[in-house]
Structure formats: C-alpha cells, structure tokens
Amino acid sequence: MIGYLVKRLSLAILVLLLVMILLVLLIQFIPGDPARTILGNHATPELMAQVRRNLGLDDSVPQQVLTFVGDALRGDLGQDYISGQPVTSEIGTALANTALLSLASIVLALIVGIPMGLIAAVRKGGIIDRCIRAFSVLLLSMPPYVVALLLLLWFAVDNHLLPALGAGNLADPGDYLAHLLLPALALAVFWWAYLARLVRGSLLEVLGQPYVRTARAYGLSKQTTLYRVALKNALVPITALTGLLLGYVLTGTVYTEVIFNRPGIGSLAVSAVGNRDWPIVRAIVLIYAAAFILGNLLADLAYQFLDPRLRLDNRTEAFL
C-alpha cells in the first residue's frame, strides 16, 4: 500500500512537471513574435522588450523551463504586466471564491445525484424511475450554460428568490450562501443527471449479484441488504468518478462565473485571455491541470482503499 502511494504520488508530480514544461513551450508556438502578439501592433519597442524580459523570452528554452519551474516551486508565478501585481495575489482571492463554488457544487451533486440513482434503482421500471430517466436525458442533452441561464431567469429575474449577480460578501455568510446557491446549482444539475444514471446502473448490477441473494437468504432485512451490502459495493465505481468531478466542476466554473458575474478564476481566465495576459492564463491553466491530477490521484487512492480485491499481491495474481 505504501509502495503504491509513493508510486502514484511520484507519477502525479511527474505529470505536473510535464504540464509546466508544456506551458513554457506553448508560448513558443505562437506564430511570430509572442511579445507583439500579446501587446498588439501598436506597441512600443520598449514595452515589447519589457514583456520579453518579464516572460524570460530572451533566455534559452531550457533556461525558461528551469526558471518557471523554480519560481513556481517558490510560489512565484510571475507578474501581471497590466496591473503590475504578482500573479499569485491576483489569483489568490479569485481562487477562494472558485474553490468554494466547486466544493458547493460537488456536495450538491453528490447529495442529490446519488439518492436519485438509488430511488430509480429500487423503483426500477416504476413511474419515479421513468421520471428520473426523462429528467436525466433532458439535462444531459442540454448545454450546461443554457441550464445556467434558465436557472438565472427563473430564480433571480422572474421570481427574485435569489440574488442574480456577484459573489456577495464573505463577511456576511447568509448573503454569501445566497449568492453561491444558484451558480452551484447550475453546475450541479448536470451531475445529478449523470450520477443518477450511473448509480442506478451500478446498483442494479450489484443487486443481481449472488452475495446480495446470500444476504437476504440469511435473514438480513431489505433495508440492511440495500444500504449495508448493495449500496456500499455499488458506490465504489462512483468514487472514481467523484475524483474526476473535481476537475470537471472546476473548469465548469468558467461559464458559471461569467454568467453570474462572479469574481473567480474562471471569470479571471476569460478576461485574461481577452487581455492576452499570458502570465495569468498560464497560472490558471496550471491550476486546472493540478486539480485534474489531484482528482485522479484521490480517485485512484480511494478505489484502492475501498476495494480490497485491488490490494492483491502479485503472487496471488498469477493463479487467478
């Protein structure tokens, strides 16, 4: 188990390093002079020289990689050359907002999606199952930003139930939560649909397994069999997905933050792309990549922990 942990961790770090190298190389692929592309046609030579210096474009490529990785390790992701602020402080506050939004939508996705799948499986073929299926198909086939816009229209514009725009004030938790709810919901509903289908399928498969029959044949009640035996087994593949959810929800914040006009790294990314603010774009891509890697890592470790059969020794493997 420890050996596996070390192996997976070092692999994750390696992937993160590769992402960083790729990010440095990416600017080299921009046709023409990157500094001109960033600053536009009317930039002064002095300004262009400053940008080149700032991005380290005068150094050799390996040198650039070393500088970027070294700086990043020290927590320095460069300077925003529009505001002159360090990138980390620009991103810092935005990241807190986005992290809270992601977390809220993951929690919302899981606490509604899994029970929906559970109910659909238990009432298989019934009216509730069919309603959940219709709901899922509808949501899965609608682009998520359309769902976000519809939610915004109905809850905020037409009925004034929730505030429409902004992130609210963190000092006032009630206000902050009210502002959080709608964007989180917009991100989560897609996953309700997805999780409901997935949990339903996984649970139905487990319910057909002989060991579920054994549990019933030994006098375990229907409830105990469902929750303690079947659901526990059925949720193992779902945990793998939850890890990936982290990455997808984080990237999903881009459109939610734009639609709900929330400060966050998603909206920051959009404006940075518009402004050709390369250091910010680079830092945000790095964060997204790190989130995906972390999510995958957590999923793998959880899987390993939850399924004892994966803890197989090499020596038993050969004979199975």
Next chain:
Amino acid sequence: MTTEATLSVQDLSVGYTSAGSHRLALDRVNLEIGEQEILGVVGESGCGKSTLSTAIMGLLPPNGRILGGRIELRGRGDLTELSDEAMRGVRGSEIAVIFQDPSTSLNPRMPVGAQLTQVLGAHPGKHGSARDNREQVISGLTEVGIPNPQRALGRYPHELSGGMRQRVMIAMALLLDPKLIIADEATSALDLTLEAQILELLLRVRDNHGTSLLFISHDLGVVSQFCDRVAVLYAGRVIEETTATAVLAQPAHPYTQALNAAVPTPATRGRRLATVDGRMPDVEQPLAACGFAPRCLHATELCTSAAPELHPTDGGTARCFALAPENAEIWPDPPSVEDWRTADTDTGQGSETPPEKAPLMLAEDVAVHFGGSRSRFVPATRRRAPVRAVDGVSLTLRRGTVVGIVGESGSGKTTLGEVFVKLLDPTHGAMTFDQTDTTRLSTAATRRFRRRVQMIFQNPYSSLSPRVRIGEQVTEPYRIHRIEPENRRTTAQLLAAVNLPASLARAYPAQLSGGQARRVGIARALACEPDLVVADEPTSGLDQSAAASTINLLADLRTNRGLTVVLISHSLPQVIAVADEICVMYFGQIVERGTVDDLITRPAHPYTKALLDLVPDPEPGARLRRRRLLVAGEVPSPDAPPQGCRFHPRCSFARDLCRTTAPVPTPLDEPNGAGHLSACHFAHDMAAGTLEPATN
C-alpha cells in the same frame, strides 16, 4: 401428512409471469424431509430445482408467485402464510442455504468475520454481546475446519481458496443452528477432492447437529452417494422418488434411466454415452400428458393422452404408465437403463495402442513460471520466488488420440494447455509441433500454427462475443486466416458438424443454452480443420446429458477425422470415458501418465489412486460416507512448494524418504518404458497394491 417431518412440501405450484407470458416452474410438488435426513433433488437446468429452494426460502423474484400448496416447517407451520418479517426470522436461523459458487456468494468487500457477525446481528434474540458473537463466529469457523480462525476473521473472501470459501459459507449456514440446510448445487463448482471433503463436512454437520439436508444437484452420481432418498424433478414435477441406492442401481422412470446412462463410468468405456434428444418442455399449465413422452424411447399413445400418476417401484414411486400393473400388456418388459445404451457404437477408444501412432506434439521439460521479483534493485532476501505453474513437464501427443489431463484447480493443467496452443511460451523447455520448434516461429509461421492448433475455452459464454451473431462467429476463423472461398464450409455445415441446427446462425450467444454455446465454441475451433484441439473443461457447468453429448462429439471427431484432442478436466470419470491416455497433474508436474487401462487397473501414484477412489461407485452400498479420504487438505500455496515429494503433505502413504527427496518419473514396465510412468518412490508397490498406508 406426518408432523415429525422437518420440512414437508405439499402440492407446491410456483409460476413466473414475464411480459405477458406465463411459465409453470413447479407443478404440485410433494416432498418430505425427516429429521436428520438428506433428501437429494436432481434434474437438468430448468427443471425447477432452484425455484424449489427459493420458494422454500420465500425469496421468489417479484414476477414469481406461489400458485398453491403448503410448505410446512416443523414448529413454524405453513411458511407460505408467514408475514415478511416472520419469514425473515426463519431465513438463516431455521433454514439456511449454501449456494453454488462461494466466490460470488460472499460479499467481496467485507471481511469474512464481519459477514458472519452481520448474520448474527440480523437475528436479535439469537446473539449476545460483541464478545460472545466473536466467540460464536470463531467456533463456527473452527468447526468447518478453517485453520487459524482468528486470522481468518479479517480475511476477505478473495484471499481464501475456493474450498475455504465454501467452508466459510457452511460456517454461515451453521451459525444459528438451523433445522434445515439447503445445499443448492453446493459442490458443483468444486474439484473432485474438494467436493468429497465438503460432502464429508456436511455429513458431520448432520450427525453433530441433527440437521436435515435438502441437497440439490444435477449430478446423479454425487446425489446417489450422499443422500438418503432422491427425488427426480422433470419440467416442474417430481417424476420419481426413491432411495439413493436404487436411483443408480435400479431406476424405474425412463428419464432417470436416461440420466443414469449418461453418467460416465469405467463400464461405459469405448461406448458412446447415452444422450436424450430434445429439450425439456416449457410448461404453461399442468400438462395433460407425460412431460417426458416426446423424448422417451418407450412412449405410446397412452403417454400423450393423460398425465401419469405415481406408481410404486422397488425403492419408492415413479410417475410412469409403464410401471402400472394394468399396463403390463403394453410394456411387457419394464424400461431399463440398458435400453438407452442400445444405440451405442464403438468409439474406437484404445483400439490401437497409442505408442504406435506418430507423434504430433512434443513437450520436453516444459516449465512456465509467473511473477517473482526480477528487479536487480530488490535485495536478495526480499525477492519473491516465481510461481511455478508448470514445472518440468515432458509429454508426447500422438496423432488421432485423446489425451486427458486431470488434476485439481491450481495443478497447472490449464497453463499447460495454453502452452500447447502457444497462448503462453514456456519459461524454459522445448515445444515441438510437427517437427518444428513452436517457441521460435515467425509471425507468418505462427499464423499457420494457429490454424492447425485450436483451443476450446472453458466458459462458452464469456469466450463468445456477446453482440455478434453465431453464424458470423463460427466463420470468423476463415477471415482471420484468409482461407480461399472454395476451401470454406458454409455456416450450416459448420453448425451441422457439431449437431446444431442451421437456424441458430442468426442467434446471439445469450440466446443459447449452455450446451449449445459450448458446441458453437467447438464449431469455431473446428472451422479451419485443425490437427490438434485443446479442450479446457469442455463440460463444466453442463447438465449430465449435455456433458455426455459434448464428450461423444469429441470422441467422434477423433474417430472420424483423426483429430488429436487434449482434454483438460478435473473429472476423472469423464476422462476415463473418452481418453486413450491420461496424465495426472499435481502442483505443476505430471505425477502419473499411462493408458486408461494402466491407470484404472494399477494406479502407481497415491494421488491417482485417491482420485479414482472418489469416482462415484454405481455399486449399491459403496457409499461415500464410510470411506476414509485418501487425500486430505488442499493444494498448498503455489509460492511455497513442499520439500521432497510435492504430494507428501497430503499423502496417506508418505514415508521419511518422501519428505526429503523428490521422486523422478520412472517407467513401470522395463525396458521400453514408453507407456506407464509414475513419479512416486513406491510406484511398483502402489501398482501392485501392496503398499500400506503410513501409520503416523
């Protein structure tokens, strides 16, 4: 009905409804199990035997319904009238089931101890404190012969061997000391040796706890050895009920006789095994005729005009008109087992002594090792030894012969089969096929080799692609090997060669019965007319009749086409029925090899002798229950082979020499020594039958 019966099933009818169609799974079934009695229920798949056990447990699926009848459990009254909650209290505590496959019947993500404790927890009033529960679980595990039960508590099912898992299942059944244990195909997935051990354990349980047993099986041989009385189910009806000895010695119903004739025994060598044409009918409502009449050799108009009643027989009762005294004119001679054998023809088994045939494939000192630490960075003390799945096997396959490879699971027989077809290359040793070294073939030569050597895989369903039609699957080898159209046979011809109707070509694998799926696997293997076919457990999971026809098919292919067949099986009787030569494998090595005659008449290795002793004996009175088991325990862990002779820890003849020195295979018949080989220090004494079991 009498009150002292543990369980009495009266006129029980069970039906299933699905998508508007109705099926009658059990039709007015009457059974009674006395205290400490073992009642066997036999029949083909689909005869209703599983429905019987689920109905007794009150666990019929939502589309199943009890249409009539009673299930009386002593002290509980009619189970069909109990509430859900009351029935829940009966399950596990008064009636317990042991299921077929212990590897899927236990929760894979829960340690064994916790699963047993969970059962205790489900029956309040029958369990005490956590500490008492633990004691109770440990004593249960000890009783079923699990070594080191304290450690076993924390083990997950996959960490235990197949035999140990089934013991855990039995421990679960015993936990609350039920009145009745239902063993639903409880030994069908196990090897002959494990089966014998589990049966012995069940007998001990019966004797110590006074439990009654309902033993459901498709294996007439096992049922007759193990049970007190036997009921034969056909199309949802009990068609014969008799004593266990009578069911093999003098079965009265033609169907029981047909089943009986399909059991391979030493007496059926060189003859085709009996098979029954047709299929069991799907019954929608109580039949107004004998359900077996369309398949019966003795059927007359009478059989199709009315449903027969039960008539007394020597051992019990049977539902057949031919047994009624008033019908003596129609059937002057009562039906017998021999009737089913009249169509027998000589299969050519052993007609020519194998050494005279030319060799097709040679294995010389072949070994296959898996795993082990190869890295140089692992310190020598922590390096893991490889698993020696096959360890030094030399063998000659001669053209046109059937060579049987027998052994328990983990003996390396499947691995050896995979080496024959070059799915695996040996770690060392030489493989020669038709004078070419198969370990050094070019890509093109490998392709040609694959055309000539085919494998029939163990599980027919999982080795056929589920979404491709049968017709396409059997002709696929032609496309793979780019065979010219003029050399191809049609789908219908390929299917006909394995006795399947051409209409199946449009079906998907899931629509086939087990026996049909197996035949499709064989048809596919035969499409390119190979020289050698390796059949890995070709009858596992099949009913007696389907197994018999598969075995007949292999024998026909040898006789008619000169095909060389390697038959891998854990069933010695089956191999004896069809093979020319037998290799007995243990722990990666061939411990004895010889012609079938040599092995049966003078087994020269204790392991062979033990396997032979486990073959169900058709002689009345030769019952398993009083026999001392010659082979104890299980195959040891593959990474810790025993010192000296690898069989010695389980051998009842082992002496000091066996514990220190590994025996080498030696020919029994000097000087040519081609035939009979045995890897036992005392081979000659074993063969002569003069070796005494060790006293210590």
